[in-house]
Amino acid sequence: MKFHWTSDEATTLGITFTNNEKDTVLKNILPKLQNFKNCLKSWHHRKLTLIGKNTVLKTFALPKLIYVLTVLPNPPNDVINDIKSAIFNFIWDGKPDKIKRTQLIQSVENGGIQLTNIDSFLNAIKCSWVKRYLDNTNTSTWKLFYQKILKKYGDSLLFECNINNTILHEIANENIFLSDVLSAWSDVTHNLETQNSSKTILWNNKDITSNNKTFFYKDWFERSIKYVDQLYDYRIKDFYSFDNICYIYGIPSNNFLKYYTLIKSIPIHIKSEINTNNTPCTQTTFVENILGRKNKTNKIFYTLQIKNPTENSKIQIKWQVLFGENELNWKHIFTMPYKATIESTLRNFQYKYIHRIIATNKYLFKCKLSNSNLCDFCSENIETIEHLFWECKHIQPIWNQLISFLEQHQLNVKLSFLNVSFGINSLKSIDCNNIVNFMVILMKYFILNMKYKKQVPNFNCFVHSLKLKIQIEKEIALRNDTLQIFEQKWNRIKFS
């Protein structure tokens, strides 16, 4: 085959190559970035909910970037920042963020909407190359190129090791793509829980160093030495003598200094963690686990990087102060709207309510967007969330009417501001709890809409909107083929 070398650029598999790697990345990513932005723009005017926008982002916009981000080195930081700001502009309609980004990327039960975190997303798609590389059924020729580079460090072994940045740069040398893949892998596996019951790998381990350099003795590795505990003599509770090592593994007798330096560099904490059972190292198990899966590995790579919040957010603390002695079960609070309704406007409303981003007059007045901070219904008190949805003299009666309505349907509940805020969990059947929780979300949503219309809410109007919402749930159930679940939930509610 004859190659035709061109001095400018060439295109293959949809990627345009130039003589300069950075130019190649930019030349290919910028048009895709434009498509990505245009896609978000085209959905901009549809008044989507937060959850709806997240779906658009994941289903329509991000796929436009996946291919270039997978096959090319990571784009420069300003491009990544550009992607991030496009996302948050879309989410908040060009206004400042109302909920912290670290909160939005969380799972539902941790108070997020699983919004994509671009850095973790990039790492996950780069890690997908490790799987392709390790997968023996994949016989692509590109592997030969990387095998040649990685051989010196133990080849596949490298992906089980806890590698440090110095060695990472040494391995990748000038190869930016390889460097991206290795650091993504290192970032992702760094989050694997280090369990005491697992073995520690000797090689390329950033915790085992001499003069800041990690170890890799290729000929020892080929003699199947891989874990620290292989050098440990359980009978004497110390490392083997050099003579024993030579005898057991067939190590040449002139390797004494190599052995001595190695065991001298194993820190005390690793030595004390050595144990007798045969569980392999966490990272080895992880690699096996990944190779055993046909799909969804990117999701695993991604999820590993999303750390659960370790403390309550400011908003959670605020609610806790408000409800004093009642201990708030946040997992229950965050998942409640997803159990209570399949309809996204109500889920979205409740999410905003929990995060206290409801535009009350108190807030609007503070932002100079309203002439008064007083309640639209009574004009007597400051319109806070607590007042608007519970305390107001025009609101209390409709909650009482809701209690009677529920009683008529054998749903006996006490409503308090706590219950109407976060739902109940006290009734015997899940469906009953869900119905009540649906009603308290809908009632608040209804109150807010009446506030916008500046009309005092009345219960008949609420019943009217309840009928409409149940009809919508029915239509969604029909579409999702879940009519049975719908009927089981709603069969006890009859309108006279």
Ligand SMILES: [Zn+2]
């Ligand atoms: Zn009021």
